[in-house]
Amino acid sequence: MIHNIIRDKPTRLFILLGSFFIANAIIAEIIGVKLFSLEETLGISKFSFSLLGETGLSIDLTVGVLTWPIVFIMTDIINEYYGVKGIRYLSFIAAGLIAFAFLVFFLAIKTSPANWWVPSQSKNGVPDMQAAYSQILGQGMNIIVASLTAFMIGQVTDATIFKKIKKLTGEKNIWMRATLSTLVSQLIDTVVVLFLFLYVSLGFPLGKVLAIGIVNYMYKFIIAIVMTPAIYLVHWLIERYLGKDLATEMKNSAMSKG
Structure with a gap:
């Protein structure tokens, strides 16, 4: 039976796309505890601007943005063929x-560290490995509820809008349904996670939360536009792999069954 499953092209494609989708979502959650300066990473002078009464703002983002665009691209591709x-x-x-x-991270943090391991990386600038381990892996737990809530709402929104636009435009204008669905879902994702985490959990002023949200969303907006050619490339590769007739059949089925 397993041989029949792995020989079936739509099944193999679903496993591949689904694995990549899930892997990138998990990676984004784990690495997302680090904040980075986009300007300094690009080697340019830091911006300093005001927004909604908040001054001294610059483009500081979570490194989770490195893989979240891939997640939303995968969302649109999977939606196209599997509904x-x-x-x-x-x-x-x-x-x-x-x-x-x-x-698992929580349980791992709670285990008692070996005494010799705690100072083992002092020469590399990490005097307390247990504290570093807890801070990196444990910090993400502060936003896990907010992040998962935003993720689920964003995914369902993306898939629903994508399907509605496709019903209106048909097979044409892939860029339109992919970009617009991503932009709306990213807006919802950004608002939900920042509101729950920064405003509700940490008590940040609403103005500051909104300012941070606008900066983050503008970055996601630009990335959604820039990644449009990648969507066409993935579509082309899938069409070649499946063949035109099978690809068309899958897309029609995805639209009719949801």
Whole structure:
């Protein structure tokens, strides 16, 4: 039976796309505790601007933005060939695995460290490995509820808008349904996670939360536009792999069944 499963092209494609989708979602959650300066990374002078009464703002982002655009591209590609139900199924798996990963992190942090290991990296600038381990892996737990909530809402929104636009435009204008669905879902994702984490959890002033949200969303907006050629490339590769007739059949089925 397994031989029949792995020989089936649509099944193999679903496993490949789904694995890449889930892997990038988990990676984004884990690495997202680090904030970086986009300007300094690009080697340019830091911006300093005011927004909504907040001064001295610059483009400081979570490194999770490195892989989240890939997640949303995968959302649109999977939606194209497997429908909203396919995306919903993978989103629940991804959310469950993210929650499981952070449960394992929590248990790992609570284990008693070997005495010799704690100062073992002092020469590399890490005097307390247990503290570093707890801070890096444990920090993400502060935003896990907000992040998972935003992720699920964003994914369902993306898939739903994508399907509605495709019903209106047909097979043409891939860029339109992919870009618009991503922009709307990213807006919702950004608002939900920042509101729950910064405003509700940490008590940041609403003006500061909104200012940070606008800066982050503008970055995501630009990336969504820039990544449009990648969507066409992935579509082209899939069409070549499946063949035109099978690809068309899958897309029609995805639209009719959700």
